[in-house]
Amino acid sequence: MKIINVVMKKMAFAFIRKMQFVVILFFCGFSFAQENESKVTDTLVPSNSPIAIEDLDLHYFRWKSENNHRNDSIKIFSLSPISRRVNTVNGFALGVGHYENKKIKLQTINGLNVEASPLSIALFTISINVPFESFLVGINDNVISNVAFFDDVTKTYIKINGLNISSGGFTGGAEMRGMNVSIISGMNTMNGFSVGGILHTENFAGLSISGFANISESGNGIQIAPSNVSRRHNGIQIGLFNHSKNLRGVQFGIWNTNGKRKLPLINWQFKK
Template structure:
Protein backbone atom coordinates (compact mmCIF):
# COMPACT_ATOMS: atom_id res chain seq x y z
CA UNK A 1 0.00 0.00 0.00
CA UNK A 2 2.83 2.41 0.87
CA UNK A 3 4.61 1.60 -2.40
CA UNK A 4 1.41 2.07 -4.40
CA UNK A 5 0.72 5.42 -2.70
CA UNK A 6 4.29 6.64 -3.30
CA UNK A 7 4.18 5.63 -6.96
CA UNK A 8 0.85 7.41 -7.41
CA UNK A 9 2.19 10.63 -5.88
CA UNK A 10 5.32 10.59 -8.09
CA UNK A 11 3.21 9.99 -11.17
CA UNK A 12 0.90 12.87 -10.21
CA UNK A 13 3.84 15.23 -9.74
CA UNK A 14 5.27 14.26 -13.13
CA UNK A 15 1.86 14.85 -14.71
CA UNK A 16 1.59 18.34 -13.16
CA UNK A 17 5.08 19.20 -14.39
CA UNK A 18 4.27 17.98 -17.89
CA UNK A 19 1.12 20.10 -18.02
CA UNK A 20 2.98 23.23 -16.85
CA UNK A 21 5.61 22.67 -19.53
CA UNK A 22 3.12 22.34 -22.35
CA UNK A 23 2.79 25.24 -24.81
CA UNK A 24 0.04 27.67 -23.92
CA UNK A 25 -2.36 29.21 -26.42
CA UNK A 26 -2.60 32.54 -24.56
CA UNK A 27 0.00 33.59 -21.99
CA UNK A 28 1.11 36.71 -20.14
CA UNK A 29 4.53 38.20 -19.43
CA UNK A 30 6.48 38.90 -17.24
CA UNK A 31 6.01 35.39 -15.87
CA UNK A 32 8.36 32.84 -14.33
CA UNK A 33 6.09 29.95 -15.32
CA UNK A 34 5.40 30.66 -19.00
CA UNK A 35 7.93 29.01 -21.28
CA UNK A 36 6.35 28.03 -24.61
CA UNK A 37 3.44 29.68 -26.38
CA UNK A 38 1.74 28.47 -29.54
CA UNK A 39 -0.64 31.34 -30.05
CA UNK A 40 -0.40 34.75 -28.35
CA UNK A 41 1.89 36.22 -25.69
CA UNK A 42 0.57 39.40 -24.07
CA UNK A 43 3.47 41.22 -22.46
CA UNK A 44 4.19 44.39 -20.57
CA UNK A 45 7.98 44.44 -20.26
CA UNK A 46 10.66 41.76 -19.98
CA UNK A 47 14.31 42.36 -19.19
CA UNK A 48 17.29 40.03 -19.43
CA UNK A 49 17.10 38.65 -15.91
CA UNK A 50 17.68 35.22 -14.45
CA UNK A 51 14.37 35.47 -12.59
CA UNK A 52 12.38 35.86 -15.82
CA UNK A 53 11.79 32.71 -17.87
CA UNK A 54 12.80 33.22 -21.53
CA UNK A 55 9.85 32.42 -23.75
CA UNK A 56 9.48 30.86 -27.16
CA UNK A 57 6.45 32.12 -29.03
CA UNK A 58 5.13 30.56 -32.22
CA UNK A 59 2.53 33.11 -33.19
CA UNK A 60 2.06 36.71 -32.02
CA UNK A 61 3.69 38.76 -29.30
CA UNK A 62 1.61 41.77 -28.20
CA UNK A 63 3.45 44.47 -26.24
CA UNK A 64 1.63 47.11 -24.20
CA UNK A 65 4.49 49.03 -22.63
CA UNK A 66 2.85 52.45 -22.70
CA UNK A 67 5.57 54.10 -20.60
CA UNK A 68 8.09 53.53 -23.37
CA UNK A 69 6.47 56.06 -25.67
CA UNK A 70 8.50 58.77 -23.94
CA UNK A 71 11.87 57.31 -24.98
CA UNK A 72 11.53 58.03 -28.72
CA UNK A 73 10.92 61.69 -27.85
CA UNK A 74 14.27 61.81 -26.04
CA UNK A 75 16.02 60.38 -29.10
CA UNK A 76 14.26 62.97 -31.27
CA UNK A 77 15.85 65.76 -29.25
CA UNK A 78 19.31 64.34 -30.12
CA UNK A 79 18.61 63.59 -33.76
CA UNK A 80 21.48 65.85 -34.86
CA UNK A 81 23.95 63.88 -32.72
CA UNK A 82 23.77 60.36 -34.13
CA UNK A 83 26.95 59.27 -32.28
CA UNK A 84 25.16 59.74 -28.94
CA UNK A 85 22.28 57.37 -29.72
CA UNK A 86 23.60 54.49 -27.65
CA UNK A 87 25.73 52.76 -30.30
CA UNK A 88 27.94 51.34 -27.55
CA UNK A 89 24.92 49.69 -25.92
CA UNK A 90 23.83 48.17 -29.22
CA UNK A 91 27.34 46.80 -29.59
CA UNK A 92 26.91 44.50 -26.59
CA UNK A 93 26.37 40.94 -27.75
CA UNK A 94 22.87 39.48 -27.53
CA UNK A 95 22.16 36.60 -25.15
CA UNK A 96 19.61 34.46 -27.07
CA UNK A 97 19.32 31.93 -24.22
CA UNK A 98 18.04 34.73 -21.97
CA UNK A 99 15.92 36.51 -24.58
CA UNK A 100 12.40 35.93 -25.80
CA UNK A 101 12.14 34.31 -29.23
CA UNK A 102 9.16 35.14 -31.40
CA UNK A 103 8.55 33.08 -34.52
CA UNK A 104 5.84 35.02 -36.29
CA UNK A 105 4.92 38.63 -35.54
CA UNK A 106 5.76 41.05 -32.77
CA UNK A 107 3.29 43.93 -32.49
CA UNK A 108 3.83 46.59 -29.84
CA UNK A 109 3.25 50.21 -28.90
CA UNK A 110 7.00 50.55 -28.43
CA UNK A 111 9.29 47.52 -28.39
CA UNK A 112 11.96 47.85 -25.69
CA UNK A 113 12.58 44.16 -24.98
CA UNK A 114 15.72 42.25 -25.99
CA UNK A 115 14.06 39.78 -28.35
CA UNK A 116 14.98 37.50 -31.24
CA UNK A 117 12.22 38.02 -33.79
CA UNK A 118 11.98 35.65 -36.73
CA UNK A 119 9.36 37.24 -38.93
CA UNK A 120 7.70 40.67 -38.70
CA UNK A 121 8.43 43.28 -36.04
CA UNK A 122 5.86 46.07 -36.17
CA UNK A 123 5.80 48.97 -33.73
CA UNK A 124 3.37 51.87 -33.44
CA UNK A 125 6.26 54.02 -32.22
CA UNK A 126 9.77 52.51 -32.27
CA UNK A 127 11.77 49.31 -31.94
CA UNK A 128 14.52 50.20 -29.45
CA UNK A 129 15.05 46.90 -27.66
CA UNK A 130 18.82 46.61 -28.10
CA UNK A 131 20.56 44.21 -27.95
CA UNK A 132 17.81 42.62 -30.04
CA UNK A 133 17.87 40.60 -33.26
CA UNK A 134 15.52 40.78 -36.23
CA UNK A 135 15.53 38.04 -38.84
CA UNK A 136 12.92 39.33 -41.23
CA UNK A 137 11.35 42.79 -41.45
CA UNK A 138 11.23 45.56 -38.81
CA UNK A 139 8.88 48.50 -39.43
CA UNK A 140 8.30 51.52 -37.23
CA UNK A 141 7.24 55.16 -37.69
CA UNK A 142 10.28 56.55 -35.84
CA UNK A 143 13.29 54.28 -35.10
CA UNK A 144 14.62 50.76 -35.37
CA UNK A 145 17.49 49.99 -32.96
CA UNK A 146 18.86 46.43 -33.15
CA UNK A 147 22.09 44.64 -32.50
CA UNK A 148 21.60 42.45 -35.60
CA UNK A 149 19.42 43.10 -38.63
CA UNK A 150 19.08 40.27 -41.14
CA UNK A 151 16.50 41.32 -43.68
CA UNK A 152 14.97 44.81 -43.83
CA UNK A 153 14.70 47.66 -41.33
CA UNK A 154 12.29 50.38 -42.42
CA UNK A 155 11.49 53.52 -40.45
CA UNK A 156 10.94 57.24 -40.93
CA UNK A 157 13.78 58.76 -38.89
CA UNK A 158 16.57 56.26 -38.19
CA UNK A 159 17.77 52.66 -38.34
CA UNK A 160 20.74 51.88 -36.07
CA UNK A 161 22.38 48.45 -35.93
CA UNK A 162 25.69 46.91 -34.96
CA UNK A 163 25.41 44.21 -37.65
CA UNK A 164 23.40 44.46 -40.89
CA UNK A 165 22.71 41.85 -43.55
CA UNK A 166 20.10 43.20 -45.93
CA UNK A 167 18.71 46.72 -46.31
CA UNK A 168 18.10 49.80 -44.17
CA UNK A 169 15.63 52.48 -45.29
CA UNK A 170 15.19 55.67 -43.24
CA UNK A 171 16.19 59.31 -43.04
CA UNK A 172 19.38 58.26 -41.20
CA UNK A 173 20.95 54.78 -41.35
CA UNK A 174 23.90 53.66 -39.24
CA UNK A 175 25.59 50.24 -39.18
CA UNK A 176 29.01 49.30 -37.81
CA UNK A 177 29.30 45.87 -39.50
CA UNK A 178 27.51 46.03 -42.81
CA UNK A 179 26.84 43.67 -45.71
CA UNK A 180 23.88 45.72 -46.75
CA UNK A 181 22.41 48.57 -48.72
CA UNK A 182 21.41 51.79 -46.98
CA UNK A 183 18.90 54.19 -48.53
CA UNK A 184 18.25 57.54 -46.87
CA UNK A 185 19.21 61.17 -46.46
CA UNK A 186 22.39 60.18 -44.56
CA UNK A 187 24.01 56.74 -44.39
CA UNK A 188 26.96 55.45 -42.36
CA UNK A 189 28.77 52.12 -42.36
CA UNK A 190 32.29 50.98 -41.46
CA UNK A 191 33.56 51.87 -44.92
CA UNK A 192 32.06 55.27 -45.75
CA UNK A 193 29.50 57.97 -45.05
CA UNK A 194 27.27 59.00 -47.93
CA UNK A 195 23.96 60.69 -48.65
CA UNK A 196 21.09 59.01 -50.52
CA UNK A 197 22.59 55.53 -50.93
CA UNK A 198 25.42 53.56 -49.32
CA UNK A 199 26.58 49.95 -49.44
CA UNK A 200 29.21 47.45 -48.39
CA UNK A 201 29.46 43.75 -49.22
CA UNK A 202 33.04 43.00 -48.16
CA UNK A 203 34.06 41.34 -44.91
CA UNK A 204 34.99 43.64 -42.09
CA UNK A 205 38.75 43.67 -41.48
Protein backbone atom coordinates (compact mmCIF):
# COMPACT_ATOMS: atom_id res chain seq x y z
CA MET A 1 0.00 0.00 0.00
CA LYS A 2 2.85 2.36 0.77
CA ILE A 3 4.23 1.82 -2.70
CA ILE A 4 0.82 2.48 -4.26
CA ASN A 5 0.41 5.71 -2.22
CA VAL A 6 3.84 6.94 -3.28
CA VAL A 7 3.04 6.24 -6.95
CA MET A 8 -0.34 8.02 -6.69
CA LYS A 9 1.25 11.08 -5.09
CA LYS A 10 3.85 11.27 -7.85
CA MET A 11 1.13 10.95 -10.51
CA ALA A 12 -0.99 13.64 -8.83
CA PHE A 13 2.00 15.96 -8.55
CA ALA A 14 2.83 15.42 -12.25
CA PHE A 15 -0.81 16.13 -13.22
CA ILE A 16 -0.83 19.35 -11.23
CA ARG A 17 2.43 20.46 -12.87
CA LYS A 18 0.95 19.74 -16.32
CA MET A 19 -2.20 21.77 -15.52
CA GLN A 20 -0.10 24.67 -14.30
CA PHE A 21 1.87 24.58 -17.53
CA VAL A 22 -1.35 24.57 -19.62
CA VAL A 23 -2.77 27.51 -17.66
CA ILE A 24 0.45 29.49 -18.12
CA LEU A 25 0.42 28.82 -21.89
CA PHE A 26 -3.26 29.87 -22.16
CA PHE A 27 -2.66 33.07 -20.20
CA CYS A 28 0.35 34.01 -22.32
CA GLY A 29 -1.57 33.35 -25.53
CA PHE A 30 -4.52 35.48 -24.41
CA SER A 31 -2.26 38.36 -23.40
CA PHE A 32 -0.41 38.20 -26.71
CA ALA A 33 -3.67 38.28 -28.64
CA GLN A 34 -4.86 41.32 -26.70
CA GLU A 35 -1.63 43.10 -27.40
CA ASN A 36 -1.88 42.37 -31.12
CA GLU A 37 -5.47 43.56 -31.21
CA SER A 38 -4.58 46.88 -29.60
CA LYS A 39 -1.81 47.32 -32.12
CA VAL A 40 -4.23 46.80 -34.99
CA THR A 41 -6.62 49.42 -33.70
CA ASP A 42 -3.77 51.77 -33.00
CA THR A 43 -2.91 51.81 -36.70
CA LEU A 44 -6.02 53.94 -37.29
CA VAL A 45 -4.71 56.66 -34.96
CA PRO A 46 -1.08 55.93 -33.99
CA SER A 47 -0.40 56.26 -30.28
CA ASN A 48 2.71 58.30 -30.99
CA SER A 49 0.77 60.79 -33.15
CA PRO A 50 -0.99 63.30 -30.88
CA ILE A 51 -1.34 65.75 -33.77
CA ALA A 52 -3.77 63.45 -35.56
CA ILE A 53 -5.94 63.16 -32.43
CA GLU A 54 -5.93 66.94 -31.91
CA ASP A 55 -6.86 67.53 -35.56
CA LEU A 56 -9.78 65.15 -35.26
CA ASP A 57 -11.00 66.97 -32.15
CA LEU A 58 -10.60 70.40 -33.72
CA HIS A 59 -12.41 69.38 -36.88
CA TYR A 60 -15.21 67.86 -34.87
CA PHE A 61 -15.80 70.92 -32.71
CA ARG A 62 -15.41 73.28 -35.68
CA TRP A 63 -18.04 71.27 -37.54
CA LYS A 64 -20.33 71.39 -34.53
CA SER A 65 -20.00 75.15 -34.18
CA GLU A 66 -20.26 76.10 -37.86
CA ASN A 67 -22.82 73.69 -39.24
CA ASN A 68 -25.11 73.04 -36.31
CA HIS A 69 -27.45 75.51 -34.65
CA ARG A 70 -28.97 75.36 -31.25
CA ASN A 71 -32.48 73.99 -31.10
CA ASP A 72 -33.91 77.47 -30.57
CA SER A 73 -31.85 79.30 -33.24
CA ILE A 74 -34.61 79.03 -35.88
CA LYS A 75 -38.21 80.03 -35.16
CA ILE A 76 -41.47 80.18 -37.08
CA PHE A 77 -42.78 82.97 -34.84
CA SER A 78 -40.91 85.45 -32.67
CA LEU A 79 -41.53 88.63 -30.73
CA SER A 80 -39.29 91.62 -31.49
CA PRO A 81 -36.74 92.63 -30.47
CA ILE A 82 -35.76 89.05 -31.31
CA SER A 83 -33.92 87.09 -28.63
CA ARG A 84 -30.18 86.94 -29.15
CA ARG A 85 -30.49 83.14 -29.09
CA VAL A 86 -32.53 83.23 -32.32
CA ASN A 87 -30.69 83.53 -35.63
CA THR A 88 -33.54 83.18 -38.13
CA VAL A 89 -37.31 83.59 -38.18
CA ASN A 90 -39.01 81.78 -41.04
CA GLY A 91 -42.56 83.04 -40.77
CA PHE A 92 -43.79 85.94 -38.63
CA ALA A 93 -42.14 88.48 -36.31
CA LEU A 94 -44.25 90.85 -34.19
CA GLY A 95 -43.22 93.49 -31.68
CA VAL A 96 -41.82 96.97 -31.12
CA GLY A 97 -38.92 96.77 -33.56
CA HIS A 98 -35.30 95.71 -33.91
CA TYR A 99 -32.40 97.43 -32.24
CA GLU A 100 -28.64 97.03 -32.41
CA ASN A 101 -27.22 94.57 -29.89
CA LYS A 102 -23.46 94.06 -29.63
CA LYS A 103 -24.02 90.43 -28.64
CA ILE A 104 -25.83 89.75 -31.94
CA LYS A 105 -24.01 89.65 -35.27
CA LEU A 106 -26.93 89.19 -37.67
CA GLN A 107 -30.56 88.08 -37.55
CA THR A 108 -32.77 87.26 -40.53
CA ILE A 109 -36.54 87.32 -41.01
CA ASN A 110 -37.97 85.44 -43.98
CA GLY A 111 -41.64 86.34 -44.15
CA LEU A 112 -43.68 89.03 -42.38
CA ASN A 113 -42.36 91.61 -39.92
CA VAL A 114 -44.93 93.82 -38.13
CA GLU A 115 -43.87 96.55 -35.70
CA ALA A 116 -45.77 98.89 -33.41
CA SER A 117 -42.73 101.13 -33.07
CA PRO A 118 -42.65 104.40 -31.12
CA LEU A 119 -39.82 105.62 -33.37
CA SER A 120 -41.90 107.89 -35.60
CA ILE A 121 -43.47 109.73 -32.65
CA ALA A 122 -40.06 110.24 -31.02
CA LEU A 123 -38.47 111.57 -34.21
CA PHE A 124 -41.28 113.94 -35.05
CA THR A 125 -41.38 115.19 -31.45
CA ILE A 126 -37.67 115.53 -30.66
CA SER A 127 -36.42 116.26 -34.20
CA ILE A 128 -39.25 118.13 -35.84
CA ASN A 129 -36.72 119.47 -38.34
CA VAL A 130 -36.33 116.00 -39.92
CA PRO A 131 -39.38 116.17 -42.21
CA PHE A 132 -38.87 119.89 -42.89
CA GLU A 133 -35.23 119.55 -43.89
CA SER A 134 -35.98 116.39 -45.83
CA PHE A 135 -38.53 118.32 -47.85
CA LEU A 136 -35.86 120.86 -48.84
CA VAL A 137 -33.07 118.38 -49.49
CA GLY A 138 -33.91 118.23 -53.20
CA ILE A 139 -32.94 121.90 -53.50
CA ASN A 140 -29.75 121.63 -51.46
CA ASP A 141 -28.58 118.17 -50.41
CA ASN A 142 -26.17 119.68 -47.82
CA VAL A 143 -29.21 120.55 -45.70
CA ILE A 144 -29.64 116.91 -44.63
CA SER A 145 -26.12 116.74 -43.15
CA ASN A 146 -27.44 118.60 -40.10
CA VAL A 147 -29.92 115.83 -39.28
CA ALA A 148 -28.42 113.49 -36.68
CA PHE A 149 -30.75 110.68 -37.76
CA PHE A 150 -28.81 110.24 -41.01
CA ASP A 151 -25.27 110.84 -39.79
CA ASP A 152 -24.00 107.33 -39.01
CA VAL A 153 -23.82 104.20 -41.11
CA THR A 154 -24.51 101.19 -38.89
CA LYS A 155 -23.32 97.70 -39.75
CA THR A 156 -26.18 95.44 -40.84
CA TYR A 157 -27.68 93.54 -37.90
CA ILE A 158 -31.14 92.70 -39.28
CA LYS A 159 -32.17 91.35 -42.70
CA ILE A 160 -35.78 91.08 -43.84
CA ASN A 161 -36.81 89.12 -46.90
CA GLY A 162 -40.53 89.62 -47.43
CA LEU A 163 -42.96 92.24 -46.09
CA ASN A 164 -42.21 94.86 -43.43
CA ILE A 165 -45.04 96.94 -41.89
CA SER A 166 -44.05 99.46 -39.23
CA SER A 167 -45.63 102.43 -37.49
CA GLY A 168 -42.09 103.79 -37.17
CA GLY A 169 -39.24 102.26 -39.13
CA PHE A 170 -35.56 101.44 -38.99
CA THR A 171 -32.80 103.75 -37.78
CA GLY A 172 -30.02 102.03 -39.73
CA GLY A 173 -28.34 98.65 -39.76
CA ALA A 174 -31.12 97.02 -41.82
CA GLU A 175 -31.30 95.32 -45.19
CA MET A 176 -34.70 94.90 -46.81
CA ARG A 177 -35.62 92.79 -49.83
CA GLY A 178 -39.31 92.86 -50.65
CA MET A 179 -41.96 95.41 -49.65
CA ASN A 180 -41.54 98.07 -46.97
CA VAL A 181 -44.36 100.14 -45.46
CA SER A 182 -43.13 102.52 -42.73
CA ILE A 183 -43.27 106.12 -41.58
CA ILE A 184 -39.55 106.86 -41.56
CA SER A 185 -36.69 104.46 -42.28
CA GLY A 186 -32.93 104.53 -42.52
CA MET A 187 -31.51 101.40 -44.13
CA ASN A 188 -28.27 100.14 -45.56
CA THR A 189 -30.06 98.41 -48.45
CA MET A 190 -33.58 98.55 -49.87
CA ASN A 191 -34.39 96.31 -52.83
CA GLY A 192 -38.02 96.20 -53.92
CA PHE A 193 -40.98 98.48 -53.23
CA SER A 194 -41.18 101.03 -50.41
CA VAL A 195 -43.93 103.42 -49.38
CA GLY A 196 -43.84 105.80 -46.40
CA GLY A 197 -42.88 109.25 -45.16
CA ILE A 198 -39.07 109.30 -45.49
CA LEU A 199 -36.74 106.67 -46.88
CA HIS A 200 -32.99 107.05 -46.46
CA THR A 201 -30.75 104.30 -47.84
CA GLU A 202 -27.14 103.68 -48.72
CA ASN A 203 -28.19 101.45 -51.62
CA PHE A 204 -31.61 101.48 -53.24
CA ALA A 205 -33.04 99.43 -56.11
CA GLY A 206 -36.69 99.36 -57.16
CA LEU A 207 -39.57 101.80 -56.57
CA SER A 208 -39.88 104.18 -53.62
CA ILE A 209 -42.88 106.44 -52.96
CA SER A 210 -42.48 108.81 -50.00
CA GLY A 211 -44.58 111.61 -48.55
CA PHE A 212 -41.57 113.80 -47.72
CA ALA A 213 -38.33 112.57 -49.25
CA ASN A 214 -36.35 109.78 -50.85
CA ILE A 215 -32.64 109.97 -50.04
CA SER A 216 -30.05 107.48 -51.23
CA GLU A 217 -26.31 107.33 -51.72
CA SER A 218 -26.70 105.03 -54.73
CA GLY A 219 -30.01 104.35 -56.46
CA ASN A 220 -31.36 102.21 -59.29
CA GLY A 221 -35.01 102.57 -60.25
CA ILE A 222 -37.75 105.13 -59.62
CA GLN A 223 -38.01 107.70 -56.82
CA ILE A 224 -41.34 109.50 -56.31
CA ALA A 225 -41.62 112.13 -53.57
CA PRO A 226 -41.80 115.89 -53.07
CA SER A 227 -38.02 115.78 -52.64
CA ASN A 228 -35.68 113.21 -54.22
CA VAL A 229 -31.93 112.95 -53.73
CA SER A 230 -29.59 110.27 -55.00
CA ARG A 231 -25.92 111.07 -55.35
CA ARG A 232 -25.56 108.30 -57.95
CA HIS A 233 -28.80 107.35 -59.66
CA ASN A 234 -29.75 105.21 -62.63
CA GLY A 235 -33.42 105.69 -63.48
CA ILE A 236 -36.17 108.25 -62.94
CA GLN A 237 -36.85 110.91 -60.29
CA ILE A 238 -40.34 112.42 -60.05
CA GLY A 239 -41.11 115.17 -57.52
CA LEU A 240 -41.11 118.87 -56.75
CA PHE A 241 -37.32 118.95 -56.27
CA ASN A 242 -34.92 116.39 -57.72
CA HIS A 243 -31.18 116.22 -57.27
CA SER A 244 -28.51 113.76 -58.42
CA LYS A 245 -24.83 114.58 -58.78
CA ASN A 246 -24.27 111.59 -61.06
CA LEU A 247 -27.44 110.80 -62.98
CA ARG A 248 -28.10 108.31 -65.75
CA GLY A 249 -31.74 108.95 -66.49
CA VAL A 250 -34.51 111.58 -66.40
CA GLN A 251 -35.90 114.00 -63.78
CA PHE A 252 -39.43 115.45 -63.71
CA GLY A 253 -40.19 118.29 -61.26
CA ILE A 254 -40.40 122.00 -60.52
CA TRP A 255 -36.63 122.16 -60.11
CA ASN A 256 -34.15 119.50 -61.27
CA THR A 257 -30.39 119.43 -60.83
CA ASN A 258 -27.76 116.95 -61.93
CA GLY A 259 -24.08 116.89 -62.87
CA LYS A 260 -24.78 118.42 -66.29
CA ARG A 261 -27.35 121.16 -65.75
CA LYS A 262 -30.14 122.70 -63.68
CA LEU A 263 -33.56 122.94 -65.32
CA PRO A 264 -37.23 123.31 -64.39
CA LEU A 265 -39.89 120.75 -65.34
CA ILE A 266 -37.61 118.20 -67.01
CA ASN A 267 -33.91 117.40 -66.91
CA TRP A 268 -31.76 114.51 -68.07
CA GLN A 269 -28.24 113.16 -68.12
CA PHE A 270 -27.05 110.08 -69.97
CA LYS A 271 -23.31 110.69 -70.13
CA LYS A 272 -20.66 112.16 -67.85
